[in-house]
Amino acid sequence: MFNKKNENFEKADTIIGQAIKVKGNFNGHGNVIVEGIIEGNLKTSGSVVINDKAKIFANVDAKSAKIGGEINGNVKITNHLQIMSSAKIVGDIECSSISIEQGAIINGKCVMASEQKHVTHNTEHN
Amino acid sequence: MYIYIYDEYVNHKKYEHLLGQIETRITDLGLNGKIVRLGIMKSIQDSVSTEIRNGAKTIIAVGNDKTINQTVHSIINFQKSHNTKTEIFFGIIPVGEKNNLIAKALGIKEWKEACEILSGRRVETIDIGQANDNYFLAQAEICGQGTMLKINKHYSIEITEPGKIHIINLSLYPNNLPHNTKSSPQDGILELYIQTKKHSLIKFNSQINQSFFSFQKLTIFNKHTSLLVDNSINMPAPININVLKKRLNIIVGKKRKF
Known part of the structure; x- marks a missing residue:
């Protein structure tokens, strides 16, 4: 049953299971799967999957994300953000591309980073 | 010699x-x-x-x-x-x-x-875990009930269902870990694996939940239960755990689990 749930990643570096409550700021470097509760910021250089029973009471910052749970905080995603029908987000969203399933609840601003801005940003780094 | x-x-x-x-x-x-x-x-x-x-x-x-x-x-x-x-x-x-x-x-x-x-x-150089003043090669276990964990001093973990906590350097039961996770005694980090069981009123219908974290420093608090280190030594909490990177040259078999 568990393995089916985690088909999202080839490799998961952190799994916060259903019976787990994390208090404090979580800073990771890889892919994160959340099924439990986080009371603090979630930041990772990898991707995040927030399952339908998960609850996050702070900001989420990641490369890409698939959200099916509840977030009370801002969501900042560098690449693609996928919002599932079970998701409930109370906070602002910032991402490059987005897909939202019917039934999702979003209360907040949504800002899309323009393609032009990304090109300029990459050029500066090169 | x-x-x-x-x-x-x-x-x-x-x-x-x-x-x-x-x-x-x-x-x-x-x-x-x-x-x-x-x-x-x-x-x-x-x-x-x-x-x-x-x-x-x-x-x-x-x-x-x-x-x-x-x-x-x-x-x-x-x-x-x-x-x-x-x-x-x-x-x-x-x-x-x-x-x-x-x-x-x-x-x-x-x-x-x-x-x-x-x-x-065939020699491999592996990491060693340190639990207070004791060292361990493989893994340590403690009961989840009443245990509080603090990872890298940044965040704490509370466990809301009965279960078991494993601190892993060399996994003794690698097949029990979630299929898309990885644990190795040569990666310079330790893994925290938590398995909990949610009991159901219907017999044989209890649900197993798994959690998995990587860390370098961890503190375990539990007033009632001790930590079993390397399947042999019992240690009372609180226990500070950290990793000593590439510390032991060990002669291993071809069929080793890492």
Whole structure:
């Protein structure tokens, strides 16, 4: 049953299971799967999957994300953000591309980073 | 020079024949060396320290998980207290059926295979876990109920259902870990694996939940239960756990689980 749930990643570096409550700021470097509760910021250089029973009471910052749970905080995603029908987000969203399933609840601003801005940003780094 | 550390229990008469077979085989393979028999008057720490001082380069634990834990502890403790990184190679010959999970995880199923593996001398350098003043090679376990964990001093973890917490350097049960996670004693980090069980009113319908974290420093708090280290030593909480990177040269089998 568990393995089916985690088909999202080839490799998961952190799994916060259903019976787990994390208090404090979580800073990771890889892919994160959340099924439990986080009371603090979630930041990772990898991707995040927030399952339908998960609850996050702070900001989420990641490369890409698939959200099916509840977030009370801002969501900042560098690449693609996928919002599932079970998701409930109370906070602002910032991402490059987005897909939202019917039934999702979003209360907040949504800002899309323009393609032009990304090109300029990459050029500066090169 | 090879030093064979015989645990106290292997001196029992029932292992006499087996030890004879082991000694014959290691002589045939040209691996013979000094045998140190542990007993009430001979502690493992003193024996290992004396032998390293006398120039021992390869130390072989002959016994079970406890023998392995205590020998590794003595080697690391000697190196730390003398501030030296003398190159020591560590090997294992498992004796007895029970409590030999560490040897199995290193690809050493039984004594005959162990002798061949010592002869083959495939060496891997691995990390070692430190729990307060004790060192562990494989993993540590504690009951989840009433346990609070603090990781890297940044965040804490509370467990809301009954279950078990495993702190892993070398996994003794790699097949139990979630399929898309990875644990290795050569990655410079330790893994925290939590398995909880949510009981259902319907029999046989309980749900198992798994959690998985990586860390370098962890503190365990539990007033009622102790931590079982390397399937052999019990330690009371609070316990600070950290990793010593690339600390032990160990002779392993081809079928090791990392």
